[in-house]
Each structure stands twice: as structure tokens, then as C-alpha cells.
Amino acid sequence: MTTPDADGPLAEQLLRLTRRVHRIQKRHLQQSGLEITPAQSRLLRAVAHYEAPPRMADVAERLEVVPRAVTTLVDALEESGRVRRVPDPTNRRVIRIEVTDEGRKVLRELHHARRSAAEEILAPLSDDQRGVLGGLLDMLVDGVPGAERSPC
Numbered sequence: 001m002t003t004p005d006a007d008g009p010l011a012e013q014l015l016r017l018t019r020r021v022h023r024i025q026k027r028h029l030q031q032s033g034l035e036i037t038p039a040q041s042r043l044l045r046a047v048a049h050y051e052a053p054p055r056m057a058d059v060a061e062r063l064e065v066v067p068r069a070v071t072t073l074v075d076a077l078e079e080s081g082r083v084r085r086v087p088d089p090t091n092r093r094v095i096r097i098e099v100t101d102e103g104r105k106v107l108r109e110l111h112h113a114r115r116s117a118a119e120e121i122l123a124p125l126s127d128d129q130r131g132v133l134g135g136l137l138d139m140l141v142d143g144v145p146g147a148e149r150s151p152c
Contacts, residue, residue: 021121028117032109035080041110043073044082044099048107053086053096082106 026038036044046062047054056074060067074097077083082103088094099107122130 021117024120025114025117028113028120029110032113034106034109034113036082036106036110037076039069040073040077040082043070044077044103044107045110047083047097048099048103053098055088055094055096059097077103 022038029036029038029041034041042063043059046059049062050058054062056070057067060070063070074083074085078085080102081100084098084100085095086098088096122133125133
């Protein structure tokens with residue numbers, strides 16, 4: 001005799017919440033008029049996180065994708081003027097990715113769109129409930145209570 005999957009409904013709720021979050025964030029991105037895909041916005045945020053322009057391989061590792069996927073995203077962001085490829089000052093075979101002034105402007109607008117989406121999602125919760133949820137999410141994401149959250 002097998003035991004029932006006690007966490008099955010909870011796992012399904014988490015998956016449904018994830019899909020809802022993605023839908024709402026996508027809608028807020030579309031409403032912002034930025035003409036940027038969720039994958040491009042994630043890459044732009046990742047590149048901006050570095051103190052110095054990163055190598056494409058570093059960005060691929062951070063995003064947990066293959067380098068070819070980063071190349072495609074960088075191509076689109078470069079075409080829109082949001083990033084540029086720059087040569088590495090110490091190794092001319094290495095190309096780094098730098099956020100442009102336009103990219104920094106887009107990042108500010110993305111931040112606003114993401115905050116609006118988060119506020120919409122969290123609107124039904126009280127401040128206390130938000131605090132409890134934040135602690136629980138830290139434990140699920142990082143495996144450690146109160147762990148520092150990643151900005152990406």
C-alpha cells in the first residue's frame with residue numbers, strides 16, 4: 001500500500017502561482033511599451049548586476065543557460081541599443097557585455113513594471129502575511145531562513 005502524496009496539492013499551488021506570476025509580469029512588461037521579452041529583461045538585469053562588464057560565458061553561467069542562448073539575447077539587446085559588446089582590455093579574444101545609457105533607462109522602467117506586478121500579486125496579503133510569505137520563500141529558494149535574496 002502506498003501513502004498518499006500529501007504535498008501534491010501544495011506543489012500544484014506553487015506551479016499555478018508561478019504561472020500566474022509569469023503572466024502578470026509579462027502583461028506589465030507589455031503595458032510598459034518597452035518591447036522587451038522576459039528573457040531579454042532577465043539578461044539585462046543579470047549584466048547590470050556585475051560591477052564590471054561580464055563575459056558572455058559568465059552571464060550564461062549566472063542565468064544557467066547555454067552560451068548560444070546568451071548570444072541570441074545579446075544580439076537583440078544590442079540591436080535595440082540597450083547593451084554593447086566591448087573588447088576585454090587584457091585579452092582581445094574575449095568580448096564583454098556592457099549596459100548602455102538606454103539600457104540603464106530600460107532597467108529603471110523594468111524595475112517599476114516588476115514592482116507593479118509584485119504589488120498586484122501581493123495585494124490580498126496584509127503586511128504580516130507578506131512577512132511570513134517572505135520568510136517561507138527564503139527557505140524554499142535558498143534552503144536557509146532569512147537568506148539574502150538575489151536581485152535577478
